[in-house]
Amino acid sequence: MKNLRSTFRLRFMLLLAACVALTLGSFWIMEVMRKNTEQLLPSAPRVAPDYYVENFNYVQLALDGKPRYNISGQRLTHNPADDSFDVNLPVIRSLDKLRPPMTLRSNTAKITDNNSKVDMFGNVNADRLGTPTSSKFHLQTEYLRLLPDDDIMTSDKAVAITIDQSQMNGVGMYANNATQELRLLGNVRGTYRAAIPRKTK
Amino acid sequence: EKADADKPSNVEANQFTLDDVKQVKIFTGKVILTRGTLIMKADKVVVTTDPSGYQFATLYAAPGGLATFRQKRDGGPDLWIEGEAERIEYDDKTEIVKLFSKAQMRRLQGTKVTDVVNGQFISYDSRVEFYSVNNDVSGTSQPGAGRIKAVIQPKSK
Numbered sequence: 001m002k003n004l005r006s007t008f009r010l011r012f013m014l015l016l017a018a019c020v021a022l023t024l025g026s027f028w029i030m031e032v033m034r035k036n037t038e039q040l041l042p043s044a045p046r047v048a049p050d051y052y053v054e055n056f057n058y059v060q061l062a063l064d065g066k067p068r069y070n071i072s073g074q075r076l077t078h079n080p081a082d083d084s085f086d087v088n089l090p091v092i093r094s095l096d097k098l099r100p101p102m103t104l105r106s107n108t109a110k111i112t113d114n115n116s117k118v119d120m121f122g123n124v125n126a127d128r129l130g131t132p133t134s135s136k137f138h139l140q141t142e143y144l145r146l147l148p149d150d151d152i153m154t155s156d157k158a159v160a161i162t163i164d165q166s167q168m169n170g171v172g173m174y175a176n177n178a179t180q181e182l183r184l185l186g187n188v189r190g191t192y193r194a195a196i197p198r199k200t201k
Numbered sequence: 202e203k204a205d206a207d208k209p210s211n212v213e214a215n216q217f218t219l220d221d222v223k224q225v226k227i228f229t230g231k232v233i234l235t236r237g238t239l240i241m242k243a244d245k246v247v248v249t250t251d252p253s254g255y256q257f258a259t260l261y262a263a264p265g266g267l268a269t270f271r272q273k274r275d276g277g278p279d280l281w282i283e284g285e286a287e288r289i290e291y292d293d294k295t296e297i298v299k300l301f302s303k304a305q306m307r308r309l310q311g312t313k314v315t316d317v318v319n320g321q322f323i324s325y326d327s328r329v330e331f332y333s334v335n336n337d338v339s340g341t342s343q344p345g346a347g348r349i350k351a352v353i354q355p356k357s358k
Contacts, residue, residue: 134221163219170217180221188228190212192256 045081052077059095060115060148067095069148071111071118085111092118094151094177102128102137102177104146104153118146126153130164134180138162141173151177159184166192208237214246224250234258238273239327241289255294262287270298274308274330281309284325298325306332319350 057072073090090109094102107122124144130136141159146152153175161168161182168191170184215230226248228234234241243260250256260268267285274280284307286300300306304323308315318334325332334349 163221168217182217182219182221184217186215188212188214188217190214190217190228192210192212 047079047081049077049086050080062096066097069094069096071109073109082112083114087111090118090120092120092146092148094148096151099151099177100128100131100134102126104144106144116147116149118148120144120146124155128177135164136162139173139175153177166190210234210236210239212246226250232260234260239270240272241268241270241291243268243289251294253294255292257293258291260289260291267303272327276330277310279311281311282325282327282330283307283309284323286323296326296328298327299323300325304334306334317350317352 053076055072055074056076057070058076059067059070062068069092071087071090071092073087075088077086078084079086087109088107090104090106092104092109104120104124104126106120106124109118109120111118121143124139124141126137126139126144128134128137139153139159139161141155141157143157144153144155147154153173155173156171158169158171159173161170161173161184163182168184168188170186170188172185174183174185175181212228212232212234214228214232216228218227218229219225228246228248230244232243232246234243234246241258241260244263244266245261247259247261248256260270262268267287268289269283269285270289270291271281271283274282284298284300284305286302286304288301290299290301291297292299300323302321304320306318306323306325308317318332320334322335323332334351
């Protein structure tokens, strides 16, 4: 009879130990899981701007270290959600020595795709001074997309352009400052003043 | 008309391309070029600027169509001259209009055509209002290259 009780006690003790190990193990696993998920799923992704810079001047350097263009403005706000920037009163200047310098201004701008695309909104003005090889250029529109790295400007809105003495209006524009090429894509109106005063015979 | 020379020229078109390096401007699509009383219509106009700033325009007609030009003539209240051809070249410096292939030139009094000239090549100096007609696109008459037809109306007194 006695060893019956001792075998019962032994078996009971084994069972108890197993149960305790089981509960502790599950606690441990749950703890590990909770810690992991915390790193994987950060709290809701942050959309609100996380920093802004006032009266800034950002200079982009070319591969050879020379400045290619600079973007200055009254206020630059960073949006972490898509890593883009909103700029108030931006002034963009191309500083490339090889090409005639071009200056762009507008009310606001949005810089996306790590500075390779700049959308300018509201009273956009682009100015390029005349040089012996290229004409004086002034552009006015409500919206302009600038690709600073390829020196290309496009717009799908109405644009008013002054080249030396001639004034051109159109809807939709593509301008490549590198190849000095300009295209107006829709209903073009142009006015040419005779470049030189006519000697009437 | 002489006064046209100093007037600004206006252009309307569907598209416009400028190559600033070569100073070539190309207008395409229903192009209307006006300068004072001179009106030119074509499907494509290529304007090149020579270093001294004079412009040289070449008007191309749409395939099968004709490029046209119309201008008021001096020396009378309602005297007009009209021309059309497959290609028109207008030189701003000399103010000579050249019409190439299937060229026709009409002088009008109001809407009545006073005389008509047809040929392969017509050149018209709008400054002195003199035009010469040849039967070959090269600008000089080749024997046997076709006839020139001119109808000159008597002056109605």
